[in-house]
Amino acid sequence: MNDMRIADRAVDTHGIRIKASAVQVYYGESHAIKDVSVDILDKAVTAFIGPSGCGKSTFLRTLNRMNDTIPICKVQGSILLDGENIYDKRVDPVQLRAKVGMVFQKPNPFPKSIYDNVAYGPRIHGLTRSKAELDGIVESSLRKAALWNEVKDRLHAPGTGLSGGQQQRLCIARAVATSPEVLLMDEPCSALDPIATAQVEELIDELRSNFSVVIVTHSMQQAARVSQKTAFFHLGNLVEYGETSQIFTNPKDPRTESYITGRIG
Amino acid sequence: MSDISANGPASAGKPRVSILGQSARMKSRNRVEGIFKTLGLTAILFSLAILALMIFTIFRDGSSAFFQTRAAFPITLSAEIIDPAGNRNRDDLTKQTTMTYNKVLNEAFLAALAAQGIKTDDVPEKEITAMISKGAAGEIRADVLADPSLVGQTIEANIVLGGRIDGYMKGRVTRESAERDSNVTMGQLDIADRMKEAGMLATVWNWDFITNTDSSDTRPETAGLGVAILGSAYMMFLVLIMCVPVGVAASIYLEEFAPKNKWTDLIEVNIANLAAVPSIVYGILGLAIFINILGGQMGVEALKMSASLVGALVLSLQTLPTIIIATRSAIRAVPPSIRDAALGIGASKMQTVFHHVLPLAMPGILTGTILGLASALGETAPLLLIGMVAFVANYPAAPWDGGFSDPATALPVQVYSWASRSDPAFIERSNGAIIVLLVFLLIMNVTAIILRRRFERRW
Numbered sequence: 001m002n003d004m005r006i007a008d009r010a011v012d013t014h015g016i017r018i019k020a021s022a023v024q025v026y027y028g029e030s031h032a033i034k035d036v037s038v039d040i041l042d043k044a045v046t047a048f049i050g051p052s053g054c055g056k057s058t059f060l061r062t063l064n065r066m067n068d069t070i071p072i073c074k075v076q077g078s079i080l081l082d083g084e085n086i087y088d089k090r091v092d093p094v095q096l097r098a099k100v101g102m103v104f105q106k107p108n109p110f111p112k113s114i115y116d117n118v119a120y121g122p123r124i125h126g127l128t129r130s131k132a133e134l135d136g137i138v139e140s141s142l143r144k145a146a147l148w149n150e151v152k153d154r155l156h157a158p159g160t161g162l163s164g165g166q167q168q169r170l171c172i173a174r175a176v177a178t179s180p181e182v183l184l185m186d187e188p189c190s191a192l193d194p195i196a197t198a199q200v201e202e203l204i205d206e207l208r209s210n211f212s213v214v215i216v217t218h219s220m221q222q223a224a225r226v227s228q229k230t231a232f233f234h235l236g237n238l239v240e241y242g243e244t245s246q247i248f249t250n251p252k253d254p255r256t257e258s259y260i261t262g263r264i265g
Numbered sequence: 266m267s268d269i270s271a272n273g274p275a276s277a278g279k280p281r282v283s284i285l286g287q288s289a290r291m292k293s294r295n296r297v298e299g300i301f302k303t304l305g306l307t308a309i310l311f312s313l314a315i316l317a318l319m320i321f322t323i324f325r326d327g328s329s330a331f332f333q334t335r336a337a338f339p340i341t342l343s344a345e346i347i348d349p350a351g352n353r354n355r356d357d358l359t360k361q362t363t364m365t366y367n368k369v370l371n372e373a374f375l376a377a378l379a380a381q382g383i384k385t386d387d388v389p390e391k392e393i394t395a396m397i398s399k400g401a402a403g404e405i406r407a408d409v410l411a412d413p414s415l416v417g418q419t420i421e422a423n424i425v426l427g428g429r430i431d432g433y434m435k436g437r438v439t440r441e442s443a444e445r446d447s448n449v450t451m452g453q454l455d456i457a458d459r460m461k462e463a464g465m466l467a468t469v470w471n472w473d474f475i476t477n478t479d480s481s482d483t484r485p486e487t488a489g490l491g492v493a494i495l496g497s498a499y500m501m502f503l504v505l506i507m508c509v510p511v512g513v514a515a516s517i518y519l520e521e522f523a524p525k526n527k528w529t530d531l532i533e534v535n536i537a538n539l540a541a542v543p544s545i546v547y548g549i550l551g552l553a554i555f556i557n558i559l560g561g562q563m564g565v566e567a568l569k570m571s572a573s574l575v576g577a578l579v580l581s582l583q584t585l586p587t588i589i590i591a592t593r594s595a596i597r598a599v600p601p602s603i604r605d606a607a608l609g610i611g612a613s614k615m616q617t618v619f620h621h622v623l624p625l626a627m628p629g630i631l632t633g634t635i636l637g638l639a640s641a642l643g644e645t646a647p648l649l650l651i652g653m654v655a656f657v658a659n660y661p662a663a664p665w666d667g668g669f670s671d672p673a674t675a676l677p678v679q680v681y682s683w684a685s686r687s688d689p690a691f692i693e694r695s696n697g698a699i700i701v702l703l704v705f706l707l708i709m710n711v712t713a714i715i716l717r718r719r720f721e722r723r724w
Contacts, residue, residue, distance in 0.1 A: 066608065071525060098611030108602035110621060120620070121610040171606070178610055 017042040017182055017212040018063060023077035025058055025067070032058050034236040035077075040182070040229075045204060045213045047223035047244065050233035051259065056216045059233070060184050063214065064100035065093040081182070098125050101180035105187040107167035109159035109174070114151050117159040117170055118142060121178035137177055144210075145173035146203050165196020172203060176211075183207060185215040189222065201226050220260055224248050232256045323699050330697025333471035333486065334431040335423040336397075336460060338377030340370065342409060344417040353413040366402035366409075370424065378456070381463045388452030396453050398425040400480060400487035423469070428485040428690035430457050434468055437689060474697060478658050479679070485690035488683070490698055492657045496573050496673030497642060497705070499661065503577030503669065504584055504641050509634055512588035519589075520596040521618050540586035548647030551579035556651060570652035571672035573661065579651060580641040587640065591633020595626040628717040635713035639706050645677040654678050676702045 018040035025033035033055045040046050040063075048056035058067070065086060067073040079086050086096050098121070109117050118138045121127075128134040138155070142148040147169040151162070159170050168188055175183055185204070189197040204226045207213055217223050223230050224244060231241040232255075240247060240256045251257045282288065287295070346369055350357040371394040378385050378393070385393060401424045409415050425431075429449035432438035434457065443449045460466045477489025523529045555575045560568030568575055599622050607617040623630075648654065653674050661671035674682070676698060683695035 064609070066605070069604075069608065094608075094611055094613045096611075097609060101611075102605075102609035104602060104605055104609065106602055108600075108606040110603065110606060111625065120607075120612075124610075124612055124616055124620075174606075175610060 015042045016040070017082065019080040019083075020059075020063075021078050021080075023059070023062060023075065023079060025055070025062055025076075026074040027058075027070070028072040032236055033062070036233075036238040037077075038231055038238060038241055040212055040214055042212045043208060043210075044229060045208050045215060045227040046229040046231065047227035048214065048216045048231050048233060049218075049220060049223050049259070050239075052218075054233040055236040056231075056233045057186050060186055060214060060216050063182070063184055064097050064102055065091075066097075066102065068093050098178050099180055100182045100184060101175035101178060103168070103171050103175050103183065103185045103188050106191050107164055107171050109162070109167050109170050111158065111160050113156045114142075114159045114162070114170060115155040118173050118177045121174060125178055127178070141173040141177035142170075144176050144203075144207065145169045146199060146206075147173055163196070165192050165199060168192060168196065168200060169203065172200070172207075176207070180211065182212045182214065185213065187216050187218060190218060197222070220248070232259060234259070320703075323696050323703070326693060327696025327698075327700045329435045329437070330474055330694045330700075331471050332435070332468045333473065334426050334434040334466055334468045336374070336426055336465050337421065337423050337467065338373060338465060339419050340373040340405065340422045341419040342405075342416050343369065347409065348413075348416045353416055355410060355413055358410055358413055358416075361406070363402040363406055366406045370397060370402050370405060373422075374424070377465070378460070381460075381465060383456065383459045383463055383465075385456065388450075388456055392450050392452050393456055396427055396430050396456065398427050398484060398486045400484045401425050404487075423467075425473075425486050426457075426466075428688060429453070431486050432690055432693075433457055434461070434466060437693065474694070475701070478660065479656055479674070479682075480658075481656075482686055482688060482691075485686075485688050485694060488691070488694055490676065490679060490701055492660055493674045493676045493679035493698070494701070495661055496576070496653065496657075497675045499573040499664065499669055499673065500577040500580060500675060501638055501642060502664075503574060504581050504638060505634075507577065507581045508584050508588050508637070512585050512634070513592050513630060516589050516592035516596060517618055517623070520593050521614065521622065536586050536589050540590060542583075543646075544583055544644055545646040545650065547579050547583045548650030550582070551575060551647060551651045555579070567667070567670040569670050569672070571655050571657065571674075572670040573653075573673045573675075574669040575651050576648050576653050576673075576675060577669075579647045580644055583644065583647065584637040584641045587637040588634050591637065592626070592630045595629025595633065596622060598629060599625045624720075627720040631716045631720065632713045635709050635716070639709045642705060642709070643677050643702065645675075645681055648675050648678050649681070654682050656682075676705070 016039045020039070021037045023033055023036045024031070036055075036059060048060060050056045061067045062075050063079060063086075067075060075087060081096070081100065085091070086100075110120065112120075115138055118141050119134055122134060122137050128137060139148060139152075142151065147166060150166060151157075151170075159167065162170060168191070172183075172185075172188070188204075189200050192200065201222060204213055204215065208228075215223075215226065227244045229242070230244040230247040232239045232247065232251075232253075234255055240251060240253045242252075247256060248260060251260060344351065346365060347361055348358060349361075374394060374397060375385070375390065404425065405422065408420075426434075427449075429438050429443070429446065430453065433443070433449075433454055438446070438449065440451070440454060443451065443454060457466065473487065474489050475494065476491045477487055478492050480488040519529060519532065555568050555578050556570055559565045560575070568578075603621050603625065604617055607621050608614075612620065652672075655672060655674070657672045657674050659671075661673045662668035680695050680698045680702065683691045683698060
């Protein structure tokens with residue numbers, strides 16, 4: 001495993017939200033994540049970059065145990081969320097996912113109204129006691145996702161009728177509505193056009209003030225624009241992890257340099 | 266990029282072929298495609314033609330079953346004959362059998378013919394009265410028992426005529442075929458012709474065909490589908506409430522909850538195999554398990570020969586695999602992204618399935634269920650083995666009066682049993698029953714389409 005330069009993270013002023021140590025992930029026989037240790041900071045955006053198949057999405061999905069839905073997937077090591085191991089036997093992954101929300105690569109709103117999409121999480125978790133309270137959560141979530149002004153007049157129109165970028169922001173609003181502590185985003189802009197991408201990126205930057213955001217991206221420019229910390233994955237290894245500016249301007253590992261200059265990947 | 270274009274075909278020294286004409290290879294590819302299209306079109310046209318032919322023959326032979334020739338004439342229900350006790354008491358009235366009414370009916374018929382000035386002296390009186398259906402007296406008697414105040418009155422009755430006269434009016438019986446038929450005489454046909462001229466005969470819409478029970482071999486004109494329709498409806502209802510919960514629950518478990526291992530593989534293979542088991546095997550199973558063991562040896566009262574409950578159990582066994590297979594594929598067709606979305610915001614497995622997967626799979630589940638029911642509705646073989654082919658002259662009781670275990674028949678079985686009788690009038694009824702069956706199937710399929718439209722959602 002590549003060494004992690006603790007010194008590079010000395011600028012850190014926030015607490016650590018997720019502490020992953022020596023994580024191994026196996027899909028049946030294949031070893032997808034090899035001994036990855038990473039600290040995810042609170043109120044910061046952490047970007048995972050790397051070529052396709054390098055394991056960055058897999059690692060992201062271990063952070064809220066979405067990999068549990070794949071029967072052949074096996075995770076070793078420890079991932080501490082606020083000091084508690086999320087792979088502990090006593091943890092119910094359903095409860096965990098309310099704290100660690102997720103936004104997916106393809107916008108996947110429910111085929112329900114915009115309102116119901118956002119209200120679904122608070123409803124199932126019993127976060128509200130009244131309709132007014134629920135309305136409040138829906139509005140504030142849509143505002144956080146910068147979608148409120150576009151949809152406030154048609155909250156009961158189907159969410160699937162929105163444009164791709166709006167759908168993705170709706171999915172972000174839906175994830176935000178359960179007030180998670182960490183928001184995982186798996187290539188949230190890969191299905192969007194540049195304008196929608198810019199809107200979502202702006203949004204991610206705003207979300208940073210409330211959440212710890214982890215974003216997987218193929219676009220290095222995006223990682224450079226939105227993140228404070230960047231982790232470079234290659235062939236299942238965490239090659240380098242550090243301040244985004246340092247990774248892009250002064251990479252320590254030759255592989256990182258090759259990747260960001262376009263020679264591998 | 267420039268490297269790639271430099272190595273392109275243009276520089277390989279190949280002569281440039283114009284794209285305005287077709288090369289020999291392109292021509293042969295197009296020819297094969299043309300042949301394939303023609304074959305496909307031919308296949309479709311052929312099947313449409315067969316379907317049209319089938320529907321045409323069924324309607325040609327069966328539509329006349331919905332009409333019945335009746336003779337209109339007044340009948341005086343003389344109180345001295347019908348109600349000798351003279352008290353209009355229903356109990357006393359029931360003592361008079363159809364024999365009495367036959368006498369009244371025959372006299373009224375002869376009198377009516379005379380009143381219309383129809384020449385009858387060339388035909389024996391016995392032959393004339395035999396033109397009336399043997400079931401007609403029973404109908405009058407039922408009317409009187411339902412309303413005793415009719416006694417003593419003169420009613421304008423529409424009397425059902427015998428199957429041969431009915432057939433003659435509809436063109437099924439001709440004078441040539443009647444010559445070889447001992448059940449009808451030329452004299453009767455003459456009288457029928459004269460009655461028609463005098464306006465006494467009318468071929469009218471025949472509700473009795475839908476509502477009557479089956480009748481004996483000698484009275485095809487009064488046979489109806491009532492018991493069969495009721496039996497089929499009971500069975501469909503029972504199959505629905507037994508199959509859908511079990512089938513959908515099994516499918517959800519297998520698709521969403523069960524681990525994928527050799528046991529679930531084995532179950533999957535077995536469900537697929539069950540769907541392919543010949544239906545008569547289920548009939549034998551039903552006879553052995555439900556009727557002999559459960560109903561006979563263990564004494565479960567409700568499981569009797571010919572009962573629609575047993576029929577429904579057998580049909581359920583047969584329909585269940587179909588419903589499970591359809592439901593599973595509908596559940597599988599729900600995009601995984603929806604499951605991810607729900608799980609990603611902390612929905613439990615159960616909430617994911619019931620809030621998102623099931624509503625999206627609903628159109629497929631409904632279609633599969635209704636198509637499964639439709640095939641159960643048309644199923645004949647297993648019902649023959651559990652005795653639903655019996656002659657059932659009484660309607661089953663209402664469901665809350667234990668009607669599910671009363672003897673009943675089913676539409677396809679009625680088609681079979683009428684088709685196997687010798688009188689051609691029953692063949693007409695058999696085709697008519699097929700039309701009724703087709704109408705029910707059509708209604709079910711249209712329901713499936715409407716429900717699918719209603720539940721369909723985009724994602």
